[in-house]
Amino acid sequence: xxxxxxxxxxxxxxxxxxxxxxxxxxxxxxxxxxxxxxxxxxxxxxxxxxxxxxxxxxxxxxxxxxxxxxxxxxxxxxxxxxxxxxxxxxxxxxxxxxxxxxxxxxxxxxxxxxxxxxxxxxxxxxxxxxxxxxxxxxxxxxxxxxxxxxxxxxxxxxxxxxxxxxxxxxxxxxxxxxxxxxxxxxxxxxxxxxxxxxxxxxxxxxxxxxxxxxxxxxxxxxxxxxxxxxxxxxxxxxxxxxxxxxxxxxxxxxxxxxxxxxxxxxxxxxxxxxxxxxxxxxxxxxxxxxxxxxxxxxxxxxxxxxxxxxxxxxxxxxxxxxxxxxxxxxxxxxxxx
Amino acid sequence: xxxxxxxxxxxxxxxxxxxxxxxxxxxxxxxxxxxxxxxxxxxxxxxxxxxxxxxxxxxxxxxxxxxxxxxxxxxxxxxxxxxxxxxxxxxxxxxxxxxxxxxxxxxxxxxxxxxxxxxxxxxxxxxxxxxxxxxxxxxxxxxxxxxxxxxxxxxxxxxxxxxxxxxxxxxxxxxxxxxxxxxxxxxxxxxxxxxxxxxxxxxxxxxxxxxxxxxxxxxxxxxxxxxxxxxxxxxxxxxxxxxxxxxxxxxxxxxxxxxx
Ligand SMILES: Nc1ncnc2c1ncn2[C@@H]1O[C@H](COP(=O)(O)OP(=O)(O)OP(=O)(O)O)[C@@H](O)[C@H]1O
Ligand SMILES: [Mg+2]
Numbered sequence: 277x278x279x280x281x282x283x284x285x286x287x288x289x290x291x292x293x294x295x296x297x298x299x300x301x302x303x304x305x306x307x308x309x310x311x312x313x314x315x316x317x318x319x320x321x322x323x324x325x326x327x328x329x330x331x332x333x334x335x336x337x338x339x340x341x342x343x344x345x346x347x348x349x350x351x352x353x354x355x356x357x358x359x360x361x362x363x364x365x366x367x368x369x370x371x372x373x374x375x376x377x378x379x380x381x382x383x384x385x386x387x388x389x390x391x392x393x394x395x396x397x398x399x400x401x402x403x404x405x406x407x408x409x410x411x412x413x414x415x416x417x418x419x420x421x422x423x424x425x426x427x428x429x430x431x432x433x434x435x436x437x438x439x440x441x442x443x444x445x446x447x448x449x450x451x452x453x454x455x456x457x458x459x460x461x462x463x464x465x466x467x468x469x470x471x472x473x474x475x476x477x478x479x480x481x482x483x484x485x486x487x488x489x490x491x492x493x494x495x496x497x498x499x500x501x502x503x504x505x506x507x508x509x510x511x512x513x514x515x516x517x518x519x520x521x522x523x524x525x526x527x528x529x530x531x532x533x534x535x536x537x538x539x540x541x542x543x544x545x546x547x548x549x550x551x552x553x554x555x556x557x558x559x560x561x562x563x564x565x566x567x568x569x570x571x572x573x574x575x576x577x578x579x580x581x582x583x584x585x586x587x588x589x590x591x592x593x594x595x596x597x598x599x600x601x602x603x604x605x606x607x608x609x610x611x612x613x
Numbered sequence: 614x615x616x617x618x619x620x621x622x623x624x625x626x627x628x629x630x631x632x633x634x635x636x637x638x639x640x641x642x643x644x645x646x647x648x649x650x651x652x653x654x655x656x657x658x659x660x661x662x663x664x665x666x667x668x669x670x671x672x673x674x675x676x677x678x679x680x681x682x683x684x685x686x687x688x689x690x691x692x693x694x695x696x697x698x699x700x701x702x703x704x705x706x707x708x709x710x711x712x713x714x715x716x717x718x719x720x721x722x723x724x725x726x727x728x729x730x731x732x733x734x735x736x737x738x739x740x741x742x743x744x745x746x747x748x749x750x751x752x753x754x755x756x757x758x759x760x761x762x763x764x765x766x767x768x769x770x771x772x773x774x775x776x777x778x779x780x781x782x783x784x785x786x787x788x789x790x791x792x793x794x795x796x797x798x799x800x801x802x803x804x805x806x807x808x809x810x811x812x813x814x815x816x817x818x819x820x821x822x823x824x825x826x827x828x829x830x831x832x833x834x835x836x837x838x839x840x841x842x843x844x845x846x847x848x849x850x851x852x853x854x855x856x857x858x859x860x861x862x863x864x865x866x867x868x869x870x871x872x873x
């Protein structure tokens with residue numbers, strides 16, 4: 277372009293300005309955002325209905341208020357130029373406002389909160405049943421874990437023989453039990469098998485269903501563990517004169533176990549959570565115990581307590597399996613370096 | 614002899630008493646369509662050190678691996694101390710205890726320390742006591758110069774040290790024969806010497822050895838014979854002096870000119 281240098285810089289400065297001011301859409305500008313925020317606060321103070329269960333017109337106003345709030349949040353969150361601090365405040369204020377709205381307009385009986393949900397007396401009354409339920413849950417989880425480990429390990433070992441016929445049946449087994457929802461399996465074993473002359477107690481049916489399901493996953497985990505072992509290891513072991521069983525026991529299994537433990541623990545935790553499904557075939561495990569006591573005492577506290585117990589048990593376990601996973605990844609990286 | 618005890622009563626052992634430690638007759642190996650070994654016949658006497666040389670893909674590894682049946686030969690006969698190891702009644706694990714094997718990639722067991730690597734086979738296969746196995750293992754570690762690394766895991770050892778532990782591990786079974794498949798190819802140059810020294814000592818002590826290697830110095834000094842393999846056939850068989858200095862074979866000369 278043959279334009280003189282001075283006018284060129286002029287133009288570029290103008291377009292810079294335009295970029296900075298002209299291209300910021302109206303709704304993104306600070307004056308608009310803060311102005312609308314003030315209007316929203318005034319709306320909340322004067323137009324929202326007073327405490328109590330609202331009629332339709334009031335409900336409409338509440339909905340409009342929520343929508344405006346969300347639009348305002350959206351504008352701020354999609355704007356990189358807005359400071360981080362503002363976004364943090366936004367998140368907290370949305371939580372607080374939502375909680376406050378719920379507290380103010382829901383039909384919950386807030387005064388009776390303590391009595392209804394966190395009633396220690398009720399928990400105390402339900403205690404013997406809950407403890408029993410806890411032991412049942414533990415029994416289910418442990419038996420299922422043992423069963424799935426034994427079956428899964430055997431399947432993985434058979435799979436490693438690479439026999440096409442054997443493989444076909446193992447793959448069919450794994451596919452079947454991975455595809456089958458545990459609850460369906462439980463019902464099948466408990467309610468349908470008796471018609472074929474196989475009558476199993478509820479608890480055995482529960483263990484069987486959980487164990488069979490989990491064994492499919494465990495066998496895949498072990499298979500991956502075996503596959504991670506290099507061919508040279510088996511060759512070195514054979515060349516020393518170890519027979520296949522000795523090779524499995526002294527060379528393959530110890531190495532596979534290291535790889536396998538993190539996913540295995542994760543699988544046990546998942547399977548332990550699934551014990552709650554056993555409540556569907558009238559096993560009095562933790563959930564069923566909580567539910568039955570809830571009905572008996574006409575108070576949800578036992579159920580709340582059970583929920584809390586599940587969290588207390590499983591948050592550390594989930595954390596633990598995550599930790600194992602991370603540690604293994606790190607040690608693998610070290611070996612590779 | 615060791616293998617005769619393993620034959621079942623009533624089954625006549627196929628014997629081939631030529632006095633050779635290893636006798637290979639018309640050995641063939643096919644991988645599906647690929648004909649890798651095309652009729653190898655040779656014999657190795659007690660205490661002989663035989664170097665196996667040849668271009669890449671000529672079947673050197675396959676040859677060694679057939680002789681302890683890590684690969685199943687397609688046809689032919691292999692006699693170890695006069696016993697046909699391809700016969701159906703042979704317990705191959707028993708045979709393998711008499712043949713030590715050292716691999717290019719060491720293949721130490723990473724979950725065991727050096728001494729545990731060495732102890733594993735004697736304890737599990739030969740069923741000797743922990744104490745005796747430890748004593749023997751330490752003696753072997755002393756022999757390969759690694760007593761101070763007994764309690765160390767393979768990943769903390771250098772390549773040369775790993776290979777020396779692997780040799781000690783093979784020796785722990787007190788084999789009659791040792792196979793080496795390119796034992797120094799995966800090593801940095803400064804570590805090759807320490808491994809070859811160990812092998813030289815074994816040769817001096819009268820071990821029967823078959824070594825796939827292209828270490829000219831070692832072969833000239835330690836090998837009694839060289840087998841030259843090309844395309845699954847032995848094209849030359851002679852002393853290092855004959856082969857290095859007087860060979861008339863085209864393929865041999867071409868190969869030697871490349872590696873010297
Ligand atoms: N398990 C196997 N399946 C199919 N083919 C194989 C197998 N092992 C070896 N081969 C083939 O057999 C041929 C000989 O292989 P081998 O490893 O014995 O050669 P080599 O002489 O040891 O070569 P290098 O010096 O590279 O080690 C090669 O063409 C190889 O691709
Ligand atoms: Mg090779």
